[in-house]
Amino acid sequence: MSFSRSAAIVGAAEANEIGYPEEPVTALQLHMESIKNVSEQTGIPISDIDGIFSVNMTSEIAEHLGLHPKYIETTAVGGCSFEIHVHHAMAAIHAGIIDIALVTHGENGWSQRKIPGGARYPRNETSPAVQMSMPYGLFGAPSNYAHSMVAHNHRFGTTPEDFAHIAVVTREWATLNPRAVMHSKDTHEFGGPITIEDVQKAPMITWPLTMLHCCLQTDHGGSVIVARPEIARSLRTKPVWVAGAGENMSHSNMLEMGDFTQTSAYLSAQTAYEMAGMGPNDIELALVYDSFTLTAGITMEMLGLAPRGEGYKLWRDGHAAPGGRLPINTNGGGLSFNHSGMYGMQLLIEGYRQLSGTAEDGINGIKGKQTDARTAIVNGTGGTLSTTGTLILEAD
Amino acid sequence: MAYDKPIPTPSALTQPFWDGAREGKLMLPRCTNCNRVHWYPRHLCPFCHHDVIEWFEASGQGRLHTYAVQHRAFGGWAKEVPFVTCYIDLNEGDRMMGVLRGVDGKKPESIKIGSLCQIEFDQANEDVHIPFWRVVEEASS
Numbered sequence: 001m002s003f004s005r006s007a008a009i010v011g012a013a014e015a016n017e018i019g020y021p022e023e024p025v026t027a028l029q030l031h032m033e034s035i036k037n038v039s040e041q042t043g044i045p046i047s048d049i050d051g052i053f054s055v056n057m058t059s060e061i062a063e064h065l066g067l068h069p070k071y072i073e074t075t076a077v078g079g080c081s082f083e084i085h086v087h088h089a090m091a092a093i094h095a096g097i098i099d100i101a102l103v104t105h106g107e108n109g110w111s112q113r114k115i116p117g118g119a120r121y122p123r124n125e126t127s128p129a130v131q132m133s134m135p136y137g138l139f140g141a142p143s144n145y146a147h148s149m150v151a152h153n154h155r156f157g158t159t160p161e162d163f164a165h166i167a168v169v170t171r172e173w174a175t176l177n178p179r180a181v182m183h184s185k186d187t188h189e190f191g192g193p194i195t196i197e198d199v200q201k202a203p204m205i206t207w208p209l210t211m212l213h214c215c216l217q218t219d220h221g222g223s224v225i226v227a228r229p230e231i232a233r234s235l236r237t238k239p240v241w242v243a244g245a246g247e248n249m250s251h252s253n254m255l256e257m258g259d260f261t262q263t264s265a266y267l268s269a270q271t272a273y274e275m276a277g278m279g280p281n282d283i284e285l286a287l288v289y290d291s292f293t294l295t296a297g298i299t300m301e302m303l304g305l306a307p308r309g310e311g312y313k314l315w316r317d318g319h320a321a322p323g324g325r326l327p328i329n330t331n332g333g334g335l336s337f338n339h340s341g342m343y344g345m346q347l348l349i350e351g352y353r354q355l356s357g358t359a360e361d362g363i364n365g366i367k368g369k370q371t372d373a374r375t376a377i378v379n380g381t382g383g384t385l386s387t388t389g390t391l392i393l394e395a396d
Numbered sequence: 397m398a399y400d401k402p403i404p405t406p407s408a409l410t411q412p413f414w415d416g417a418r419e420g421k422l423m424l425p426r427c428t429n430c431n432r433v434h435w436y437p438r439h440l441c442p443f444c445h446h447d448v449i450e451w452f453e454a455s456g457q458g459r460l461h462t463y464a465v466q467h468r469a470f471g472g473w474a475k476e477v478p479f480v481t482c483y484i485d486l487n488e489g490d491r492m493m494g495v496l497r498g499v500d501g502k503k504p505e506s507i508k509i510g511s512l513c514q515i516e517f518d519q520a521n522e523d524v525h526i527p528f529w530r531v532v533e534e535a536s537s
Contacts, residue, residue, distance in 0.1 A: 076482040131404040135526045136481055136495050137466060137473030146464030147483060154462070207465035207478065234423045255436060255493050256412050260462050260483075 003094035004275045006099075009086070009393070010045070010238035012352035013037035015221030018338055020183045020188075024111035030221025031061055031106030038223040039159070042237050044100060049225075051098035061104060070097045077249070077390070079289060082224075083345035083389030087245035089226040099228050105345035106221040107378035141291060142214050143308050144254045144384045148204035149294045151260035153208070156309030160208040164199035165316040166293040167212050168354070171315040172321055174332025176369040179253055180335035186265055204308035213293045215339035222345035224352060238356040243278065243375075244392035245273025254376055254384040261309075265302035268390040273304075277394040280304035280345065283392075285354055285373035286326060287347045289381040290333040303390070311346020327371045330354060344380035344389070349381065351378045355395040399520040400472030406524065410437050412451040417525040422456040422515050424488055433489040456515040458484040460508070460531070461491060467499045468486045478502060484513050484529055498531040510535030 015033035017025070033055070039046045046377065051071035052062050058074045064306055076083050082103055089101035108115070124237045125132055138144060147241040171194045181193040194212065195369075202210040231240035248267035251257045273279055286305060291295035300311035314320045319330035325357035329335075331350040334343045353359040378391040406414040412471035416423030426433045433454075440447050461483040469477050483493050496517075499507045510525035512533035519526040 094531045119420075125405055125533075126407050128407070128410050130440070131407070131410055133493055134402050134404055135520075136470075136493065137401065137469045137476065137479065138481060139468065139470055142465055143464070143468075143481070150464055150509075151462040204467040204478075205503075206467060209464075253436075253489065255483075340444045352430070 001338070002275050003090060004243055005241045005394070006094040006276070007090040007102070007226050008228045008241045009348070009352050010225050010232050010239050011039050011042035012224045012349040013165035014349060015219075015223065018179065018220045020110050020364065021219055024114040025108055025219060026115065027106040027108050028060070028110070029106070029220060029225070030108060031057075031104050032064065034103065034106065034221040034223040035065070035104055037386055038225055040236045042052055042225055043226060044149055044227075044235070046210050047235070049100050050145065051089060051092055051101035053089055053101060053103045055081045077387040079291065079342040079344045080247070080316070080380025080382040080387055081391035082343060082348055083378060083380040083391050084247045084350065085247075086224070086226055086242060087247055087389060088333055090242050090245060093226065093228045098229060101226040102223060102344075103110065103226060103348070104223040104283070105342065107340035107342055108219045109217045109340035110219045116220055127228065133227060133253065133255060137140065141384070142209050145292050145294060146209045147259075148298070148385060149208055149292075150310070152294065152298065155261050158309060158312065160197060160213070161200060161311040162316065163293040163297055164196045164211060165312055166290065166296050168194055169315040169321045170290060170329050170333040170335045171176065173180050173330050173369065177332045177337055178339040180332035181218055182319055182332065183266045196250045200210065205227045209217045209292060209294070212335075215291045215334035215343070217337070217339045218340055219340050220340035220346060222349050224348050225347070238358075239396050240352050240355040241394040241396065242393040244272035244274070244276030246275065247387070247389045249387040252383060253387050257385060263298060263385045263388055264300055264383060265299050265388040265390060266304070266383065268388040269303045271375075272390040272392045276394075278392055283326070283377045285330065285371055285376040286328045287330070287376060287378045288328065289347065289352050289379060290329055290335050291339065292345065293335070293380055295385065296333070299381065303377055303379060305377075322369070324363050327373065330359070330369050330371055342382070343381075346376050347380060351368045351376045351393050355393055357395075399518065401520070402471065403520045403524050403526070413437060414524060416451075417517050417527060418523070420517055420525075422454045422527070423451045424454045424486070425451055433486070434487065435486065435490040435492055455483050455487045458486040458513055459493070460496070460511045460513055462509060462536070463486045463496060463507055465504045480504075480507065482513070482529055492527070494529045496525055496531065501526065508535040
C-alpha cells in the first residue's frame with residue numbers, strides 16, 4: 001500500500017553561520033542552532049517532536065534536547081542519509097507511530113580541522129575490503145570517484161571538459177545565493193563566476209578531477225520537520241508534500257561497483273516515481289548530489305532526465321542554468337554553495353524553500369533565485385557512489 | 397629501504413591470500429557450490445550464499461577496467477605522485493584494485509583501458525607482500 005503524500009516537510013532551516021566560520025564550531029552546535037531555527041520557523045515547540053532522525057549522534061541530540069522520542073533512527077549511509085530519513089519518517093508517520101519527525105544534520109567539515117579530536121571516519125582494518133584497498137595511497141573521495149569519470153569518458157566518449165560545464169553553471173547559481181561560499185569575491189577570494197578554462201586549469205587533485213570538479217569542504221547544520229497532514233495544514237508555514245520516496249544501493253566499497261558509469265539512483269528513482277505516480281516529464285526542478293561534477297552528471301542520467309552518457313548536456317546547453325527549462329542545484333550546489341561531507345540536508349532545505357516559495361523571502365532568504373517550480377526531485381548519493389535516496393516533492 | 401606505505405594486517409578470512417602473496421602467487425577464493433570466483437574474500441559466496449569457499453592459484457593476469465592518476469597523497473605515497481591507481485578485471489572473474497606500473501602518470505591519456513596486466517608482489521614486512529599490477533600488453537586503441 002502506497003503512503004505517498006501521507007506526510008509533508010513543514011519547515012527547513014540552517015544553522016546561524018555556515019560555510020567557513022571564523023571561530024571553529026562543533027557538530028553539536030550546528031545541530032542545535034538549526035533545530036532552534038526550524039522550531040521558530042514552524043512554531044512547533046521542540047518538546048512536541050516525537051521522532052528523531054540523524055546519522056551519528058541521534059541519542060546525544062535527543063538527550064541534549066531533553067526529548068524522549070518514540071522513534072529513534074540512525075541510518076548513516078553517507079550524504080543520502082537525510083533523504084532516506086525523510087522516507088523512513090514518512091513511513092513511521094503513516095504507521096501511526098509518530099506525528100512530528102525531526103531530521104537533523106550538523107557537520108563541521110571545515111572546523112573539525114581546527115578542533116582537537118575532531119577527525120572522523122576511523123578505518124576498520126579487519127574489513128577484508130579495507131585490507132585490499134588501503135595499501136594503495138587513496139585518500140578521500142576524489143581519489144576514488146576519478147575512476148568513475150575515466151570509465152564514463154571511455155564508454156561514452158565524454159571528456160572532462162564536458163563535465164566542467166556542470167561546475168560553471170552551478171557557480172552561476174551560487175552567484176545568486178549570498179550564503180554560498182563561492183557567491184562572490186566578497187565571500188571568498190576565488191568566488192564569483194568561473195569559466196571552463198578556470199575549471200580545467202585548476203590544481204589537479206586526482207586526474208581527471210581538478211579542484212573545481214570537486215565539492216567544497218565546509219561547515220553546515222540543517223534541520224527539517226516532517227509532519228502528518230493534519231498538523232502540516234495547521235501551521236503558519238506552507239507544507240511541501242513527499243509524493244514519492246525510494247532508496248537503494250549497489251555497493252559499499254568501490255571495489256564492488258560493477259558498472260562505474262551508473263549508480264543505484266535509477267532504482268531509488270524508479271521506486272520514488274512509482275510511489276508518486278509521476279515520471280521524469282513531471283519534474284520541474286532537480287536537486288542532485290554534486291560531490292563532484294561527475295556525480296551530478298551521472299545522476300541526471302540515472303533519474304531519467306537525460307539519456308545515458310549525456311547528463312552533462314543539460315548544463316552545457318543551458319537547460320540547468322537560471323532561466324533554463326530544468327533548473328538544477330539552484331542553491332549553488334555542493335560545488336559552490338556548501339558541502340560539509342554529507343550534503344543531503346542542503347538539498348532537502350533547498351527543495352523545501354523552492355517549493356514553498358520561500359527561496360527568496362524565507363528565513364535566511366535568498367533573493368533572485370526563486371524558480372516557481374511545483375515539483376522537485378531530490379537525490380542524495382552516499383559513500384563512493386554507493387547508496388542513493390530519492391524524494392519527489394510537490395508544492396501544496 | 398624499508399617499505400614506507402600502509403601495510404594491512406591479515407585476518408583469518410584473508411590469510412590464504414597473504415600466504416600466497418608471500419610466495420608470489422595470486423590466490424583467489426572460489427565458491428564450491430556455484431564455482432564462481434569472488435573478490436574480496438567473503439564468509440559467504442556473494443552470488444549463491446554458500447558457505448564453503450576454496451582457494452586456488454590464479455593466473456595473476458587481468459585487463460585494465462578503469463584508472464585514475466593520484467596527484468595528492470600522504471605518507472609514503474606522497475613522493476610517488478603522480479601515480480596510477482587501477483581496477484583490474486581478473487581473467488578468472490571479478491575485480492581487484494591496485495596501483496598500476498609500467499605506465500606514465502604524467503601522460504594519463506596514453507593509458508589504454510583493456511590492456512593486459514600482470515600481478516607482482518612487493519615485500520612489505522616478514523608476513524605481508526603487497527600486490528601491484530604492471531601493463532604487459534597494451535590494448536589497441
